Amino acid sequence: MAAAPRKLALITAVSQEMAPLARRLSPGVSGPATPGLAPRYGEWAGWQVALVSAGVGRERAAFTTRSLLSMWQAELVLMVGVAGALDPQLEVGHVLTAAGVLAGEEVLSPGWVAPGLPAATLLSADRVLVTAAEKRI
Numbered sequence: 001m002a003a004a005p006r007k008l009a010l011i012t013a014v015s016q017e018m019a020p021l022a023r024r025l026s027p028g029v030s031g032p033a034t035p036g037l038a039p040r041y042g043e044w045a046g047w048q049v050a051l052v053s054a055g056v057g058r059e060r061a062a063f064t065t066r067s068l069l070s071m072w073q074a075e076l077v078l079m080v081g082v083a084g085a086l087d088p089q090l091e092v093g094h095v096l097t098a099a100g101v102l103a104g105e106e107v108l109s110p111g112w113v114a115p116g117l118p119a120a121t122l123l124s125a126d127r128v129l130v131t132a133a134e135k136r137i
Helices: 015-023 058-071
Strands: 006-012 040-044 047-053 076-079 097-103 106-108 119-124
Touching: 006 015, 006 058, 015 040, 015 047, 047 058, 058 076
Parallel strands: 006 047, 006 076, 097 119
Antiparallel strands: 040 047, 097 106
């Protein structure tokens, strides 16, 4: 009997983060219509992928994740995106994994930390932060 395909949910905050990922998906995977969401489905690196933009902020991320997972039984969920770092040692193209996420007064712990990647505490905001002053915590 063939193994069930591995399913991955990729969630971004904004469509600009979603677009480069969508271009990497191969066609051939279909998924359910998900009310209130517009997921893109495809195949990438042996995974069946559901890719969706949640909107900015903790509540939108939680709502989108719950909604998508009610229809798409993913083995792995990754919140992915770009960030404006204030650390001068980080350059364009650096990849980090979250050791924690500061969301308001709470620090959320991830269920999984990617091995081999530098870990940092990331900031979740309810709006896009533009200036360096806004990004300082």
